[in-house]
Amino acid sequence: MKRRRLTIFFVAALVLLTILSGCNKGDSGKQLVRIGEVTRSLFYAPQYVAIEKGFFAEEGLQIDLTTTPGGDKTMTALLSNAIDVALVGSETSIYVYLQGADDKVINFAQLTQTDGTFLVARTEEEPFDWSNVAGTEFLGQRVGGMPQMVGEFVLKKHQIDPKLDLELIQNVDYGNIPAAFASGTGDYVQLFEPTASIFEREGTGKVVASFGTESGLLPYTAFMARESYITKNEAIIQSFTNAIYKAQQWIISADATEIAEVVTPYFDGVDADIMISSIDRYKQQASYAENPYIDELEWNNLLDVMSSANELKGDVQYGEIVNMKFAEQVLDEVSSK
Template structure:
């Protein structure tokens, strides 16, 4: 977001909660989301055993969570509250471990559970150090976790660029939906040189199974409503933003119409 509002980038890819914060700060040339990419949180709850799991099992336990105010931590807290589990009361959550060190801390014996993104989740399982017991993406519902956005002025001045960009994203979403994890892994392998092919296929399969990626770039109002519910629940929302203020669907609609 810093790169975007300082004119060091024309288009940015991030969590749309950032666009809510910018709008609420009163920036005149605020940021608008024009293409959604993912529709679920991408992290998983890892436990130490492979026994049957229920969220109620978290009561009295310790979870390695995320940074306070960060989306992964807010999603975790939202899921707990939704299941009548009070964060930091019914369950202890560790929030002061660096994102890159959480998996290592869990393997080293810290906590009963840890919330991990890929590839850490699959690596922990494959090494026999823990087991995925729940998908936080499934438990939280269809959250617009990542989207493409640009400043209002840039979109107004460059509608053709935004349209072509959205068309490309939509084609990619269709391609991912229509191809196997093995085919997807083969294409993205150059971006993950240090990840072996078998692990890459495993990760893509897990994300496909839980419907992580949208099949079109349309940003739905229900998604923004849920996102703001999560922010509000975490105490990070000053006031709710109207859907039409920070979302435009015209480019997604045009992309869908043109490609179909």
């Protein structure tokens, strides 16, 4: 009887081990990686390219992509292990770090290197001058988020105090900002693509300036994971970074029409010409990073933007929550060929 119990125990243990070892395997037998993206945007075209062109599959990965609207929700999903990797603004990792999290959130690959929003005016302004914004109603973004911080940074750059020189509206939820502007709220609004281009076509507004061009290079959106996950899954993170680099290089050589064709499945109901014009705008201002490497100058520019918005509550050194080991390896492999 004792021997039979031991046999049953070992069989049960073997079954459990098999189940656990397969927990992170996808239907194809490839390693499953769950990504949570902060929003669905043409700004993240390289990510969709990496999926649709099979770059992740080539690296032995199967991707489960979920949109987790807003930085707070995305970070909550990451910290609670609902996702493995987050695509979100690097500022969220800084907030987590400064709160003293035991398991730090580490930036390991950059996707976009500029702000992705555009200043949309209600009417055509030729030529546009930033001084036009003073004394108006400005429909801004969420307090503490990168779009809003960059918006304030750029306004200050043009000698406009966002708290004193205009009426800054920040009580509208992120998802409702376009509808609020379309219904008459604000003289100016800060919008991502493709919404900005759609508004132009509909006559709702006109793109008059780019916050990405005005604010310079910074790790605006990056892939990040918990430090514990990276430590346990270095091979996965390396494969992931390799796939992103392949997509970034493909984006560089492709034109906006080719890119739009590849990412179409992610944007139901968006006309092809709108997608093409949106992607072209991002390519022209070099929003899509050419490689996953975050350099220290970009990181410091991010800290300057946060400090200008009074959202940086402590010192965050580059090496504390930025790990470029995986980006360096893929770049070293390329340079050695």
